[in-house]
Amino acid sequence: MAQSSVAETIPQAPPRRLLDGKKRVLASAFAGTTIEWYDFYLYGTAAALIFDVQFFPSGSELGSSLAAFASLAVGFFARPLGGIIAGHLGDRVGRKALLVVSLLSMGIASTLIGLVPNFDSIGWWAAAALVVLRIVQGLSAGAEWGGSALLSVEHAPPRKRGLFGSFTQIGSAAGMLLATSAFFAVQNLLTPEQFEAFGWRIPFLASALLVALGLWIRLGVSDAPEFQELKASGNVAKAPLRDVLTKHPRVLLVTIGLRLAQNSVFYLITVYMLSYLAENRNDSTAGVTAVMIASAIGLFTGPLWGWVSDKVGRRRVTIGGIIGVAAFGWIFFAFLDAGPLAFLPIVVILGMNLAHDAIYGPHAAWFAEQFPIEIRYSGVNMGYQLGTVIGGGIMPMVAALLYVVGGHSPWLICGYLTLLCLLSLIAALAAKDPARELAISDPAHDREP
Secondary structure, rough: OOOOHHHHHOOOOHHHHHHHHHHHHHHHHHHHHHHHHHHHHHHHHHHHHOHHHHHHHOOOOOHHHHHHHHHHHHHHHHHHHHHHHHHHHHHHOHHHHHHHHHHHHHHHHHHHOOOOOOOHHHHHHHHHHHHHHHHHHHHHHOOOHHHHHHHHHOOOHHHHHHHHHHHHHHHHHHHHHHHHHHHHHHHOOOHHHHHHHHHHHHHHHHHHHHHHHHHHHHHHOOOOOHHHHHHHOOOOOHHHHHHHHHHOHHHHHHHHHHHHHHHHHHHHHHHHHHHHHHHHHHOOHHHHHHHHHHHHHHHHEEEEHHHEEEEEHOOOOOOHHOOOHHEEEHHHHHHHHHHHHHHHHHHHHHEEEEEEEHHEOOOOOHOOOOOOOOHHHHHHHHHHHHHHHHHHHHHHHHHHHHHOOOOOOHHHHHHHHHHHHHHHHHHHHHHHOHHHHHHHHHEEEEEEE
């Protein structure tokens, strides 16, 4: 099977009698990833708004901000390790089992973050505990996306993989919406003193209830028929990660590259923008509000772009999004410096829902279409998570440094984003696009390309 073509290894549509099962899978993908990313994104919002003073007081505003963003990046560096472990087990044991573990570990870590004493109480032990819990979050997130994406795509009819996969993607938007809404609520219901004293902890503690709900939903799904058949045949890969590295290195590089533009602009908007506005415009709420609005719209634009990619192919949609991101970076920072913040939601919508979502919506399906089933979890996870580290995990920290090096001007940040877009463009041109072949084939025959 390892020598079979990509088109042959993408799963056939299950029988129509499994329609109810498909709906449960989509519900699980959406609910589970929403809760998982709610927990993960809480940290990014808190790192931009409060963690610098709560856990990393250094006497220097820049030093504290860099330390907070560095602790954010630690979680991203842990994600590839989580992806390796989950990919190996997921290709051998199954997708569902790993998804249950990832959701439970993420929820425990996030709840404990809400309970960690701050620097004033226990000194640097507070920062150490925060970093350890962030690592656990990273390991969990490394397992989550690939498994959820594959469950969705592997249950999908051939011509609807983009749409089905987008339910995993909109879990990210929904998680961000919940995270930003939670912080928006506590910021507006409490005084600044109350928010700093205890209010920021409330969203983290609330994750315990959400995880219980997610586990209840996720335990009701099963692996796709094709994977069950592979497992029953005994043909699972003995060392899937080794096979990815030795037999599919080009595809791995392609999937890494596909992440760079999308993930970098995401964290520029959702994390770095918050601290940038607080420093340059003395505003800590406009950015949160804009991200919250764009995240809500993303619940619709994610499936839209996934559906469009089923109709015209993944490459066309993705390249349009990459070009949009490259142009958006320059417009975005010009607006942040001088534009009226009342119009910030419109600008963020242009970047998130038109440019970013055009890349992100088809991601789940396009990544799955690059690898054969016996190594798919390992390949998808490795490419996705390594691209996440390079594109998004270090972006807030790199942006903060480039801003200073650029003479407190964002031009170097924009140039760096443009470079990442160029790399993503090369990857998009190099990636296989079975959906394009299906889109131009005889629509009367729902066959594999």
